Amino acid sequence: MSTIEVGLPDGRTLEVSQGATVLDVAEQIGAGLARAALAGRIAGELVDLRQSLDASCSLEIVTTKDPAGGEVIRHSAEHVMADAVKRLFPQAQVDAGRTDHTEKFQYDFKVAEPFTPEDLDAIAAQMKKIVKEKADFVREVVTREEAERIFTEMGEDLKVQRLHDIPDGQDITLFRHGKFVDLCRGPHVRNTKQIGAMQLIEAAGAYWKGDERNEMLQRIYGTAFATKDELKEHNERLEQARERDHRRLGTQLDLFHLDPDAPGSPYYLPKGMVVYNGLVDFMKSLYPKYGYSEVMTPQVNRARIYKTSGHYDMFHDDMFWMDGADDEEEVGVKATNCPCHCRVFSLGKRSYRELPLRLAEFSRLHRNERSGTLTGLSRVRSMAQDDAHIFCEPEQVEDEVARFFEMLKEVYTALGLDGLEVKLETRPEEFMGDPADWDVAEGRLKDAVEAAGFQCGINPGEAAFYGPKVACDFKDVLGRSWTLGTIQMDMAMPGRFGLHYTGRDGEEHQPAMLHRAVLGSLERFMSLYIEHTAGDFPLWLSPVQVAILPIADRHHDYARKVADTLAAGGIRVFVDDRAEKLNYKIREAELQKVPIMCVLGDQEEEAGTVSPRLRRVGEHRAEAMAVDAFVEDLTGRVARREV
RNA sequence: GCCGACGUAGCUCAGCUGGUAGAGCAACGCAUUCGUAAUGCGUAGGUCGCCGGUUCGACUCCGGCCGUCGGCUCCA
Structure with a gap:
């Protein structure tokens, strides 16, 4: 029998058959490691312990110390859950589990009645x-026919259908523990007892x-860890x-209210x-620098313009x-503002000299979203975007995308936001235009994103009907991803509105059109920003910038005088003249996240x-400073939008 | 829209198997006048989401509706 070489993380090389x-390799390294082993990792990919090694490779043994170990545990707990469901509800059919086990696991079941909390x-x-039964996980590679026979006999019709979705030529693997078996790629823990x-x-x-x-199937979500402490x-x-959920902070900090009589508004x-x-x-302050012109267009329009744009047919119900x-x-x-912006473009005869024409608008937009989709400020029916449409010559598109990302970087840096994920969304099933044009546009967008210095992921089939889109996603406090900034090409609207401009060649041309927003919807941006800052806004955005806290009643006059001076300088100030102790006032201002407090007593007066x-x-006790100098300092910080 | 859970005072929540509601914080009043994260006492505040049903009697049980939350789907 020939041997192969297995490279280990510490640089050693093991010779194994x-x-x-x-698992054999783990045992060869040490019995303790074998006991702790949850999976292996070859070239960054997790592999099952029972996977055989056919060629020399570098191998890492994944234990509970490795974050990926948790994924293996959750994936294995997933099977234990399906096992438990089958034992309690033998009629239940098992569909598929989850592919991403970084936080949780899930299985879908076909059952007559939804699961109750009981x-x-x-x-x-x-x-x-089941975990106490301490069953080993067993990996089997089977033929398609065998797998089909097994699941047909078990009455797992959904599974048989899933089996048909696996492409030919791919290994079909099953994992068993005890009597439970499922179609699965793994990897899994060695023994159920490793699920702590x-x-x-x-x-x-x-x-x-x-x-x-x-x-509709019934899905159960769960999570699992190696130890109880980790779960805790x-x-x-x-x-x-x-x-720091924005809905909670919105109430605590008196930022917004969502009323049952205006759902999503x-x-x-x-x-x-x-x-x-x-x-x-x-945003408006940046418009001159980035060449935008602001317009305001009608809130309510006749159906005709939406028929022209295509929204009437695509989104009538919404x-x-x-x-x-x-x-x-x-x-x-x-x-959406796009139909009206197209109308603006179509006013008068346009020349290439006017391009790019960048029309911006903050009007409120209303979308009759389905009730079940509404979520705080993240998903609303009434919103405004920092919206703009760019009309340019086709060869200017890449420059415009670059300019957009430059602006986006400036804004997000100024707001102290990082952790954006940029993704290209490609042609959906329902779309307008020529697929070949789409391919070209998608390629151009991706290049431009990468040229701007962002890694560009792909979300296949997620674009809008009129053109490919780049979305900048940000995660909320519960780990859900939301799109903020976006730039998208429009392959449909210029044609539908019959837009054209006179080129330098004297001929008529159709302009390229880009939809873009840096913040996205203001509502959604606020939701994420509130969570990101935990309501602790930078000075320039703080609802109350300075809290004046007089120590005793005799300081009230001086407090009001200081407050008036600050207010006259454009500072948002609040005087807490309640008959409360200083500590109480400080606590209150802290909880309201007021960035600056001025305690005023005899000394200051x-x-x-x-x-x-x-x-x-x-900083609890800064140097005392003259009121005028203080105002000057503050207005400077505010004007510079210091983070 | 679909599946599930939930909906009690401004906020956060308690209220066992049906007998018309309670706390803390906030608000208001009085006392206190205090130097860097909660002063004390008192007062007021609720047709228990809405509508209907069962019952002698419903916050509690049943049904419908509205809303919220978590998923699914959708997201110009």
Whole structure:
């Protein structure tokens, strides 16, 4: 029997016989390692312990110390859950599990009745029993026919259908533990006893193969860790995350209100409005630099313009419609600015000399989103985007994309936001235009993103109907991804509106059109920004910038005088003249995330100074300074939009 | 829209198997006038999401609707 060489992380090389498994190698390194082993890793890919090694390679043994170990544990707990469900509900059919086990696991089941919370408790209890049975996971490679026979006999019709989706020529592997068997690529732990702590999260409906037209299966989510402590830590992290959920902070900090009488349509309260306006003003301040012109176009338009744009057919059910005042045709509240911006372009004869024409608008947009999709400020029916449409010559598109990303970088840096994921979304099933044009446009966009210095992932089939799109995604506090900034090419609108310009050759040409937003929807941006900052906004965006805290009633006059001076300098100031102790006022201002507090007592009043306490830098007693100097310092920081 | 859970005072929440509601914080009043994260006492505040049903009696049980939350789907 021939031998192969296995390179280890510490630089050593082991000689093992060809066909030895990952576990064999682990045992050869040490019995302790073999006991702790959860999986192997070859060239960055996780492999199952029972995988045989046919050629020399570099191998790493993954244990609980490796973050990937948790994924293996959760994946294995997933099988234990399906086993438990089958034991308690023998009629249940098992569909597929989850592919991403970084945080949780899941399985979909076809059952007559949805699972109740009591069912989940019973399933969780059953899972514990199964783990105690200490069954080894067994990996089998079988033929397609064999697999089909096994699952047909078990009555697992969904599984048989899934089997048909596996391309020919690919190994079909099964994993067993005890009597439970499932079609699975692995990897799995050696023995169920390695699953130290499990927890079911919830049950939810999910359409078979993710398609609304299919029947709804019942999904169970759960998570698992090597130890109870890790599970506890995980739950504590989640709890902390919920503390900074924008909906919670929105109430605590009086930023916005979501009313049952206006689902998905936020009320901005005075403090939220400061943040909203701050962001809008910031974007507007950049318009001269990046060459945008602001317009304002009608909220309500006749159906005709939406028929021209294509929105009437594509999104009729998702718009708000009304009867016209007379017997004229129906009118719709705009869901997007693009039709109107096309109309603006079409006014008068355009020359190449005017291009690129960049039209920006902050109008509120209304989309009649399905009730189940609404979520806080993240997904709303009433919103505004920092929207703009760029009309340019086709050969200017790449420059425009580059310019967009330059602006985007400036904005996100100024706001202290990082962690953006940039993705190209490609042609969807329903689209307008020529597929060949799409291919070219997609390629150009991707190149431009990479030229701007971003890694560009791909989301296949996710683009809008009119053209490919680049989306900048950001994760919320619960780990959900939301698109903020976006730039997309429009292959449809210029043609539909018959847009053209006179080129330098004297001929008429159709302009290229780009849709773009840096912040995306202001609502969604606020939701993520509130969570990102935990409501602790930079000075220039803080609803209350300075809290004046007089120590005793006799300081109230001086407090008001200082406040008036600050307010006259454009600073948002609040005087806490309640008959409360200083500590109480400080605590209150801390909880309201007021960035600067001025405690005023005899010392300050006599000297005519303030002693600012800067919350952000944890500076409790700064040097006393003259009020005028303080105002000057603050207005400077605000004007520079210091983070 | 679909699946599930939830909906009690401004906020956060308690209220066992049906007998018309309670706490903490906030608000308000009085006292306190205090130097860097909670002063004390008191007052007020709720047709228990809405509508209907069962019952002598419903916050509690049942049904419908509305909304919220978590998923699914959708997202110009």
